[in-house]
Amino acid sequence: MPVTIRVNGTVGSLVHKMSSGITTATIPDVCKTPSPGGPVPVPYPNIAQSITLTNGTTTVKGDKVMAANKGSKFALSNGDNAGVAGGVKSSTFMKEATWILYSFDVKMDGKNAARFMDKMFHNSENAANLAGILQSVVKDLGLDADEEAMANKLCEEFCKDLAKGHVKGPRGGWSRDSSSSGNWSYELESRLSNPQSSAAREIQKLGGLITQQFTRSYGVLIPDVVLAVGTDAAGVPIVKRCFDFKFPGDRWRKTQKLRQQKLANGNKPVKINAKNCDC
Template sequence: MPVSIRVNGTSLSLVHKFSTGVSIATIPDVCKTPSPGGPVPVPYPNIANSITLSNGTSTVKGDKAMAANKGSKFALSNGDNAGVAGGVKSSTFMKEATWILYSFDVKMDGKNATRLTDKMFHNAENAANLGGVLQNPVIVAALGQELGDQICTAICDTRDEADEGTIPSKKYPTLQSRVASKLSSGFPLYKPKKLDLFVEMTWKIAKRVGGTFVGIMSEGRALSNGLPAPGSLFRGLAAGRGAPGTTFRPDFTVLKDAAKPANFDNVKSFVEVKFKGDTPTANQQLAKERLGAKNAGKYQQIEESDCACD
């Protein structure tokens, strides 16, 4: 479900049951684990998702769903499943994630609303996520109205073509490839029509959370402003061949300044387009996680339902 409600700032989206929020403990979840010599403490990862939200709002909704507020929780966590003797502090495993931070001036059902990047305790306060919840920021805040409208127009036109049965096709094997072609020269080079909007550009995923992504660029081609052009689709695929989980290719890369090179510092947003029934790939999910809370605003997923197509 799209996230359309902003709470404070310019892109902090409201956490609700269907906001696809994920909280990953940055402090290990140390749980006692059975061994032949008796239980031993073992550090585990711990991950909780907004789909398990409970004790949230009942009268006020966010995007027609239960919203997260102070006192609510992600009721189930995973990663410490083997620590059946319980956390060293909580004596539990796979238990709830609860809020450390929240908005101080925005309330829902009389309690403080929670947002993208707000920190959480994990496994009944046995661990914590000090990086904050990850989920999509609000679209207009992340992309701007003009670009958001252009991408949504391409999405809606593509949906019409799909309903007419003209795509998918040999030329456009996926709906996303058709959307990408509407805003570029098309397969396989996807030469951009706008110098601040690169299409199907491949990026090397950072090796650690919060690290730098590196764009795969052409060795010989240049854009009209003289800067290096993104590598072709084939060059991007070759860079990632044999190394699963090292690259991802967002549908669009939006730059902050078209007059500057397409490097990570100049990236405003990586945009993924999803139609009904689509789910993020493993590499897309990894990229989102590696961006971390610091760069959470750089990852934007636009769903067909966001665009209010007729």
């Protein structure tokens, strides 16, 4: 899920349950490990992920899910699995990662918000990550609040369909599943133009029009989705920004990008793809 909330800075993204945050201990997790001669201390790596976030916010959400704040934790860690006799300090293994640093002036549910690059303890304070948690930064696509809300919703729906017929490689890239076929952009547009779809209704509330809806009404070929701000004297929607779905293998065609920019009065179109959406 893309992270859309900044905390203290241009790239200081909020950590939440779906922010794909990963923290890796830079100080080894030294745990007592069974051996024929008795337990011996062995240094282990230790990794925890934001998907295991617990004790976070309950009334305030970050991108619609629980956000990390002071007192929250990543409930599970891995890497020290063999150190079953426990850490030399904590006497535990595979336990939680907790916050060393957090924002001092931004609070959520009355507690300090946790951010990209904040430092963490690991395995019940038996180790620590002094380099800070890593996750996606907030992308700046030059959009205003309305356009950003539209992009976020389209990304949410795009990532759902991407996962249906594509596989994510070890380096993060996506490729089409050998068993899948079809026009993914068209199928997504069809789903989002269905008036019975809750996603379609939400996009409409945000001011969005899907290509298929627009072309049926006005006979004009336009991008996959547009954000409209009212209509002109002829009743044709005035386009503020164009959004185009780009599944793996798809790219801008010749003058497509320029035509979309012209349609939106000079505003550059937004590519809705796996990279921009952090799928």
